[in-house]
Amino acid sequence: MAFPITRNRRLRGSAGLRSLVRETQLTVDDLIYPLFVTVGTGIKEEIASMPGVYHLSMDLLKQEIDNVVASGVKAILLFGVPATKDAVGTSAYDHNGIVQEATRAIKEWAPELLIVADTCLCQFTDHGHCGMIHHDPRTGNAVVDNDSSLELLVKTAVSQAEAGADIIAPSNMMDGFVGAIREGLDAAGFESVPIMSYSVKYASAFYGPFRDAAHSAPQFGDRKTYQMDPANAREALREAESDVIEGADMLMVKPALAYLDVVRMLKETFDLPVVAYNVSAEYSMVKAAAANGWIDERAVVLETLTGMKRAGADIIITYHALDVARWLRGE
Numbered sequence: 001m002a003f004p005i006t007r008n009r010r011l012r013g014s015a016g017l018r019s020l021v022r023e024t025q026l027t028v029d030d031l032i033y034p035l036f037v038t039v040g041t042g043i044k045e046e047i048a049s050m051p052g053v054y055h056l057s058m059d060l061l062k063q064e065i066d067n068v069v070a071s072g073v074k075a076i077l078l079f080g081v082p083a084t085k086d087a088v089g090t091s092a093y094d095h096n097g098i099v100q101e102a103t104r105a106i107k108e109w110a111p112e113l114l115i116v117a118d119t120c121l122c123q124f125t126d127h128g129h130c131g132m133i134h135h136d137p138r139t140g141n142a143v144v145d146n147d148s149s150l151e152l153l154v155k156t157a158v159s160q161a162e163a164g165a166d167i168i169a170p171s172n173m174m175d176g177f178v179g180a181i182r183e184g185l186d187a188a189g190f191e192s193v194p195i196m197s198y199s200v201k202y203a204s205a206f207y208g209p210f211r212d213a214a215h216s217a218p219q220f221g222d223r224k225t226y227q228m229d230p231a232n233a234r235e236a237l238r239e240a241e242s243d244v245i246e247g248a249d250m251l252m253v254k255p256a257l258a259y260l261d262v263v264r265m266l267k268e269t270f271d272l273p274v275v276a277y278n279v280s281a282e283y284s285m286v287k288a289a290a291a292n293g294w295i296d297e298r299a300v301v302l303e304t305l306t307g308m309k310r311a312g313a314d315i316i317i318t319y320h321a322l323d324v325a326r327w328l329r330g331e
């Protein structure tokens with residue numbers, strides 16, 4: 001009796017064998033850690049829906065930056081919660097805006113730490129949309145205008161680069177945003193600053209906790225006229241292709257977990273690094289289940305992030321980054 005002919009279990013017999021044939025490695029080099037900086041002093045306020053994630057004022061930021069550097073994580077994604085908001089998001093491109101100030105300070109404290117600047121307007125506009133609001137003359141309805149938003153995004157990106165941001169990550173999903181920002185950065189002398197484009201960003205319910213954190217929920221309507229329909233995959237190729245043509249250096253898919261097919265598709269179609277954003281609600285769900293004792297947090301997070309890499313992600317943005325760095329060191 002020669003059956004089974006195939007014995008796949010042979011290569012699973014010991015830890016040594018398993019590690020020898022392991023196809024995917026998660027390393028600390030893959031990770032980007034998001035941080036929320038807020039105006040004021042003495043503020044370290046936990047975001048209710050994201051245990052372990054804080055609003056930090058500038059004076060308490062240094063300590064957190066030290067933690068990041070000590071963890072071995074080499075890049076942060078910086079979000080700002082500004083003092084004032086208005087219709088045109090002035091505080092997004094203010095030389096003394098919260099993101100610009102934090103960027104300059106972090107560059108002094110930790111020059112080697114890579115700062116990825118999220119380039120969007122929704123945290124800085126009083127209406128909470130990612131672009132300029134115009135009124136459609138035919139219907140009177142408020143719409144997010146594409147081309148006038150591009151000008152403000154370019155100003156934001158240039159001011160972030162001036163402050164010292166290493167990577168510009170535009171997340172607002174206007175058409176042509178990569179091309180406009182590339183041209184603006186080049187004209188300002190920042191031709192060597194890369195663009196990590198939020199190429200494929202879905203209109204997702206998984207951003208809920210982030211919008212609490214960034215105070216960036218839209219005050220009317222939703223983001224469905226600019227963010228993608230979760231039902232579409234082929235459209236993701238068009239989004240990514242236009243970004244590639246316009247000069248993107250890295251392509252992001254967001255959220256990650258429910259869209260790993262799209263991560264794989266981008267990986268197979270383009271030869272740029274693919275970034276997966278393990279977004280806020282993906283984090284909150286794990287935290288809630290772990291707090292209830294329903295799952296093993298460490299095992300679930302490592303399995304999830306390994307799955308993202310297996311699907312094709314070269315880089316993962318995750319609120320778990322500092323924990324993961326610790327776990328990967330075996331602590």
Ligand code: PBG
Binds near residue numbers: 120130171208280
């Ligand atoms: C800004 C932005 C958002 C996120 C990252 N950048 C929110 C949104 O588009 O509504 C979400 C991140 C997360 O949920 O972790 N446009």
